[in-house]
Amino acid sequence: MKSSQPVIRLGLVGLGKIATDQHVPVLAASPDFDLVAVASRNATLEGAANYATLDDLLAAPEKPEAIALCQPPQVRFAAALAALEAGLHVFLEKPPGATLAEVALLHDAARANGVTLFASWHSRYAPGVEPARRWLEGRQIRSVAIAWKEDVRHWHPGQDWIWQPGGMGVFDPGINALSIATHLLPPFFLTEAILSVPSNRQAPIAADLVFRDRRNTPITVTLDWLQTGPQTWDIQVETDAGTLLLSKGGSQLGIDGEPQPLPPEAEYRGLYDRFAQLIRSGTCDVDLRPLIHVADAFLRGERRRVAAFED
Ligand code: NAP
Secondary structure, eight states: OOOSSOOEEEEEEOOSHHIIIIIHHHHHTOSSEEEEEEEOSSOOOTTSEEESSHHHHHHSSSOOSEEEEOSOGGGHHHHHHHHHHTTOEEEEOSSOOSSHHHHHHHHHHHHHHTOOEEEOOGGGGSTTHHHHHHHHTTOOEEEEEEEEEOBHHHHSTTOGGGGSTTTOTTHHHHHHHHHHHHHHSSOEEEEEEEEEEETTOSSOSEEEEEEEETTOOEEEEEEESBOOSSOEEEEEEEETTEEEEEEGGGTEEEETTEEOOOOOOOHHHHHHHHHHHHHHHTOOBOOOHHHHHHHHHHHHOEEEEEOOOOO
8 A cells, every 4th residue: 555645756776686586576565665767787677667877767857756776885876976966865775885985975965965865774674673672771781692604605696796895795794783783782893803805805705703892791793604504693692681682684583592472574664664754854864883893894804815715
């Protein structure tokens, strides 16, 4: 059912894996958005006006009011700036950019043009995250252990950009863990990092990170892209009043081993509800904290060369 508010006409750039898996089906059911246009060099969508480039889309007489940018982070800045300067509201897939400064510049451009910029973090909308945040309120956190271990060959077959500078390697999924952690925990900062970089690649395939907060609470993060078999996306928080385990990327929650009832998965529905709310209230949501921690790992981390990686 469409919303009682005017529906927002939206374009999408980069019709690849995440656009096809999540954006397109979620938009088809969205009460707030109509997906009216797509700009993609090698793909088209039935039912939308199709363009090869964003410039062509922006030059069309019936421009959309908003755009979702689903290309790899290294090429998103120019598209985002062009869209903001054309007066469109912009949804950035995660991570919001390849550098911190470019995203800050986009935030300024959004404010200057009176439009919304939304730096999305889909994992924050996993069903266990809000209940976990509420449970942690008022409890004393003793330690946090995050393990994000998955099989890159399964999840990113043939995606060369993730291994290039700005692609972030294992931090492409790892930043999802950091997006949840920055939402759940008091502010923390990196003290140590080891980045394991394959001899034939630019970006890490594994990383071990140690963070602390102002109370010296240890927060460890293990990222690994070579895990076959069952995949691990876990955040375990030890508190003065029990242990919280957020697992399967935030879709399951256990308290002292007891599974908690949760609503069904609706991460991208949550993102588009939020984008509509931001547009209608004339505000931006640009939280850089997950990207700051990744940048700090690249700034502060020790590099270890490891075996070459072949797809
Ligand atoms: P992808 O399928 O490799 O790329 C998306 C599309 O971007 C491609 O189909 C391509 O469309 C366009 N593109 C690729 N390289 C480009 C380049 N150099 N210049 C211009 N356009 C280019 O990537 P993805 O997995 O969907 O990921 C895209 C973003 O979403 C990433 O930031 C990722 O972290 C995030 N994300 C991914 C997932 C996931 O499960 N894959 C989940 C959540 C978020 P055309 O060739 O047709 O132009």
